[in-house]
Amino acid sequence: MLAKDFIQTKEDLVFAVVEQGLENGKVLCFLRYIKQGISWVKVATDQANQLLQEDYPQYLYFSAVKSARLHAVSTADIYIHHQPRRQLQLILTKQNPDAIERDLIALCQLLVQQGSQITNLGVTGSLLIGAQNAKSDIDLVVYGRKQFHQHRDYIRELTAEGRLQQLDDTAWQESYQRRMCDLSYAEYVWHEQRKYNKALIKQRKFDLNLIEVAAPQIEITYQKQGEVVIQAKVTDAQYAYDYPAKFIIDHPTINEVVCYTATYTGQAEQGESIEVSGQLEISSTGQMRMLVGSSREAQGEYIKVISHL
Known part of the structure; x- marks a missing residue:
């Protein structure tokens, strides 16, 4: 699972x-x-x-x-x-796909032309259970961290060539309103535009989601210590798009920031300084971390870059 x-x-x-x-x-x-x-x-x-x-x-x-x-x-x-992979294969072989399914098929065709392997892709969200409507977005899943970053490059290339479109102001406003995050609209768009994990195909928004299949790990428990705000430098952002996203930071007492909300996935790069509002947690091994996304809406919790490269 x-x-x-x-x-x-x-x-x-x-x-x-x-x-x-x-x-x-x-x-x-x-x-x-x-x-x-x-x-x-x-x-x-x-x-x-x-x-x-x-x-x-x-x-x-x-x-x-x-x-x-x-x-x-x-x-x-x-x-x-x-399962996202299985559902994508079913849609790609459908006899009479609907409008959103046709846009998904067109997107996959563009990605394959760039070098994508369909076996690395899946579809989640409403399309996964056939609950889509005319206004639905496309939630594409990419399996594997290396493959995911390749697909971010594909999105960058395809938008530069005009075969995909960058989000316009209307699409950004809709995305911002849906997220209801604790950033200003300008802050939200600035962070998002440099991620290249979303774009428009035929005026329909789509997102890329990374799934990295991890080896079983020793179970570590965490206890919440209360809400705090910190500032720190990101020393390692290689897991910034994972689920949960993880940022290793340089801080006197806190080792990392873990994020369970997609709003702040990929939010910062190595070498940048960030401000984080969230729950301070201490693990059963005595390590301290910041958690962003302790609730689904993550109200009052955020990650934002305060000094970028």
């Missing part, structure tokens, strides 16, 4: 997987879609929490490892495992 996979229960609840592997036999995830009639409906965070509290409390879970309240589904309760 990987992040960006979806899992569906027999009650027709669809959860987005947020963490590779299992914790106590459960998949850590978050409720994203419910069935209404024959259609899938996307649910907001508060709505998802309320629905589970009232009707499906078995899917609420306190993670001792993360010291956080999450959604979680036991493997025995998984009815369908929706």
